[in-house]
Amino acid sequence: MIFLLAGKIINADYTLSSTFMEWRFGHFHSGIDIRTPDGLGSPIYAPEDGYVQRVKVSPYGYGKALYLRGESGRIFVFAHLSSFFPLLEQTVRAKQISIKRYTVELWFKSNEFKVEQGDCIGFSGESGAGSPHIHYEIRENWSVFANPLKWVEVKDTVAPVLENILIVPESPEVLPANYNLFPLESNKYTTSGEIPITVPFYIGIKAADYFEKPYTNRMGLYNYQLFLNDSLLFSIRRDSFHGRDYNHIDSSYIYWQGERYQGLFSQTSKMSLIRQDSGVVRIKASDWCGNISQAIFKFEPTKKRAEQLVSLLSSNNPACSEISYRLGIERVNNHYYLTLCCTPTSDTVKNFHSP
Numbered sequence: 001m002i003f004l005l006a007g008k009i010i011n012a013d014y015t016l017s018s019t020f021m022e023w024r025f026g027h028f029h030s031g032i033d034i035r036t037p038d039g040l041g042s043p044i045y046a047p048e049d050g051y052v053q054r055v056k057v058s059p060y061g062y063g064k065a066l067y068l069r070g071e072s073g074r075i076f077v078f079a080h081l082s083s084f085f086p087l088l089e090q091t092v093r094a095k096q097i098s099i100k101r102y103t104v105e106l107w108f109k110s111n112e113f114k115v116e117q118g119d120c121i122g123f124s125g126e127s128g129a130g131s132p133h134i135h136y137e138i139r140e141n142w143s144v145f146a147n148p149l150k151w152v153e154v155k156d157t158v159a160p161v162l163e164n165i166l167i168v169p170e171s172p173e174v175l176p177a178n179y180n181l182f183p184l185e186s187n188k189y190t191t192s193g194e195i196p197i198t199v200p201f202y203i204g205i206k207a208a209d210y211f212e213k214p215y216t217n218r219m220g221l222y223n224y225q226l227f228l229n230d231s232l233l234f235s236i237r238r239d240s241f242h243g244r245d246y247n248h249i250d251s252s253y254i255y256w257q258g259e260r261y262q263g264l265f266s267q268t269s270k271m272s273l274i275r276q277d278s279g280v281v282r283i284k285a286s287d288w289c290g291n292i293s294q295a296i297f298k299f300e301p302t303k304k305r306a307e308q309l310v311s312l313l314s315s316n317n318p319a320c321s322e323i324s325y326r327l328g329i330e331r332v333n334n335h336y337y338l339t340l341c342c343t344p345t346s347d348t349v350k351n352f353h354s355p
Contacts, residue, residue, distance in 0.1 A: 009047050009078070009136065010034065010124075016154075016211060017133055019288070020147040021238040022220035023260065027247050029220075030145045031077065031137035032152075039132050040082045042124040045117075047076055047151065052113035052121070055084065055092060056105045062135065063128025066121060069110075074146075077137035082125025088113055143243040147222075149288045150239075156211050156289040159187040160221050165283075165295065166204035166254055166261045167197055170273060174198045176256050178206075179297075187293040195299040200275040204254040204261030205295065209287045219287075226264040226272060227282040234264050234272035277301040 018033035036042050050070035057064050062079035066088075069075050083089050095104050115121055126132045138148045168176045181189040203226060209219040226234040236252075254261040264283065265272040274281075283295040 009045055009076075010042060010134070016219070017217060019209070019220045019222070019238075020145075020149065021241060023249060023253060026249065028145075028241060028245070028249050030246065031079075031135050032148045034134040034136055036124045036132045036134060040123070040125050042134075043120045044078055044081070044122045044124060044134065046115040046119045046121050048072060048074075048117045050076075050115060051110050052088060052108055052115065053110075054105070054107050055088065057092060057096070058103050058128065061128050064122075064125065065128075068115065068121065073141070075137075075139040075142065077135070077139065078122060079135035079137075080125055080128050080130065080133060081122045082127065084122045085120055088121075140240065144240055145243065145246075146240045147238060147288075149222075154289055156287060156291060158210055158213060158287075159291040160207050160209045160285045160287055160293045161215065162189045162205065162207045162283070162285060162293050162295045164206040164259070164261070165191065165195070165297065166206070166256055167195060167299075168202040168204060168254060168256075169198045170200045170202065171198065176204075176254070178256065178259070178261075181295050187291075189293065189295040191297040195297055197274075197277075197299045197301065199277050199301065200273045202254075202263065202265045202273060203281065203283070204256075204263050205283055205285070206259060206261050207285050207293075211287075221262075221285050222288045223284075223286045224262060224264060225284040227284070228274060228276070229279050230282070233274070234266065236264075 015035045016032060017035040018029055020029065020032055022029040046068060048070040050068050052066060053069040053075070054067035055065065056062065056067075062077075064081040064083070065077060065079040066081060066084060067075055067077050084092060092104060092106065095106060096102060124132060124134050136148050138146045138151060140146050162181050164181060165179045166176055167179070179191045179195055181191060183189055205224070207221055209221050210217065211219060220238070223237045224235065225232060251267045252263055254263045278298070278300045280296065280298050284292060285294070286292045
């Protein structure tokens with residue numbers, strides 16, 4: 001995805017390397033990351049009139065960060081900078097020298113460092129963490145993080161890639177199971193057949209958004225919708241989140257066998273719990289620009305799948321019609337297996353051995 005920031009914060013075309021509310025270890029990603037292919041020192045411009053309210057410098061985390069309060073009341077955060085504009089940079093260095101410490105945090109009044117839209121306020125860098133890029137946040141106030149893409153012109157024609165489905169039974173006695181998704185036409189995906197399930201259950205999905213081809217950099221998606229028989233069951237849109245939820249990242253994901261799945265359910269409601277034993281599931285996934293991919297699959301009860309196996313056995317061997325079958329579940333090394341317990345019902349098959 002290439003997006004235009006001319007007249008916003010960067011006077012050039014750049015690429016995005018991370019989206020809003022992506023997974024990070026222990027927290028949500030609170031902004032977007034803008035890759036700077038030219039390396040260090042790209043000028044950054046004020047997106048609107050306002051003043052520098054805060055700067056923080058640290059060898060870790062955000063590195064050199066500038067907090068601009070705009071006339072709209074929004075707070076614009078620029079992190080991983082190499083330096084601030086000259087007068088502010090001199091002020092910060094003087095403070096570091098006076099306290100004999102690199103790490104420093106300064107707050108300013110509205111009349112100290114005023115800026116106008118388009119003023120250069122700093123330069124891109126790699127301070128804190130990672131390769132050269134700008135971490136860009138927009139906060140509606142100090143406690144609400146908003147998706148910066150609302151204010152950034154984005155050009156993206158690549159639809160998300162859907163990879164796997166995870167079926168998560170509500171019962172802790174039945175382990176989750178994952179199923180690969182296979183591409184069809186027009187950005188649609190499906191499984192290799194009907195999925196056997198144990199009701200009730202939740203659904204997770206593994207997906208990624210690639211803004212350019214060839215696919216190189218995995219991104220998070222903007223919107224998920226879960227439909228059961230064409231009725232909307234669950235939806236998530238990444239427009240904003242409150243600071244109190246910053247560390248609640250694990251409530252949105254399911255971790256299974258070393259993989260991470262987006263949970264299509266609510267922790268506070270069971271509305272997204274599927275209780276039907278058969279039906280059609282459709283998952284609609286989209287990026288910020290509205291490129292849509294869909295996964296569609298059918299599911300059936302595990303018991304029905306086993307009964308079909310019994311029917312197949314009986315039809316292939318007449319002697320099997322005189323054998324009674326009992327379904328069971330066996331646990332071996334933390335895996336659950338569906339078992340068929342067979343018992344002869346007449347003397348004619350007691351000495352029968354299946355080839």
